[in-house]
Amino acid sequence: MDTAVAGFSKWSKDEKIDWIANTYFSNPQEAVARIKSYWNSDEALQKLHDEFIENTITNFYLPFGIAPNFLINGKNYTVPMAIEESSVVAAASKSAKFWATRGGFKTTILGTQKIGQVHFTFNGEVHKLERFFEQIKPQFFTDTEQLTKNMRARGGGITNIELRNKTALMPGYFQLHATFETKDSMGANFINSCLEQFAQTLVREAESHDVFSKEEKNLRVVMSILSNYVPNCVVRAEVSCAVDELADKNIDNPKAFAEKFVQAVRIAEVEPFRAVTHNKGIMNGIDAVVLATGNDFRAIEAAAHAYASKDGQYASLSHASVEDGIFRFWLEVPLALGTVGGLTSLHPLVKMALQMLEKPSAHELMQVVASVGLAQNFAALRSLTTTGIQEGHMKMHLNNILNQFEANDEERAQVKKHFKNHAVSHSAAVNFIESLRKR
């Protein structure tokens, strides 16, 4: 089937939908109806969503759920989460409740530095480039004064610019490595605008630098872009309690639980195959809050996994210990988040999410997000080291199967009763519902 298409972006929304429906679906009318059934009846709201990206044909829903009772640094938070995976919100809520009666989450911001780089090539004498850079360094700040004015008024701005010699990695490769404080904004636009100005300043100043030879004047900028790797924009979240206090209805031997839990974390610290899944569990919680608050989850993911590899081998982002009868469990994660700018002032649900969090600063949001990541990790490890993960997962999965079968209340009650004493699997659930219906 030839599905190449020219000028697609210029077509109207209806033309795009008709083309999709006629090209890929045996019943185009039904396809159009399905696509349109996800449109919002409020035209202005729909237009807002249409314009977030190019070629929008409809909306793609994700559940927006709430995890209450997060006690973080003595303050109670109700946390909004956008995620499709069935057990994540339930697990976060369960952990939050567990730790709320054991002192809650304690967090510390370890740094808020953002990074951007101008990558360029220079073929010539390095000491001349170094001297040139020192001479023109103030010019980078002067030329970006207009761009940085508002950010400086908020206490942020460009904190430093360094010349980095990368010729050991690639011939002629140098960088301007700049650091920024972007306060409550994630800062991507701000940083990229500054970097593009640095690049212009660099090229302009090199061209008129008399000490440079003709070739040296011909310094070339390859690209200017922020780095999503932010190893100095990091937050730490921690929970701790006396080992005996870990006891609850599912933990009757807290000492054995703590020991096994610490071993499970240790395995993720030393074994990359386990570390990836372990960290994926942390990101279940982190991404859900990041998404609900209108932040860039791809940037957060990329940074977290790079940070997990910072010591040369991919490892767990969280750690645990038992010392002198105290159980401690903590997480360190880079989080470049914003609570102003971007989607935060555009998407109505993002605005509501931030309102539920009582309009946090970016730093406060970092602390909430890290706590949810830790809570998620606690819930996963607690299940894995006790009942196994499938018990909780299958309970939620069962619910999805019941919905898929549009089960009525009577059928739901029978299914729940049956699976109290029988192992849940997809086929067992389907068979049981079908047998009920045959009866």
Ligand code: MEV
């Ligand atoms: C599932 O989405 C996440 C877990 O696999 C995390 C883990 O294994 O720690 C349960």
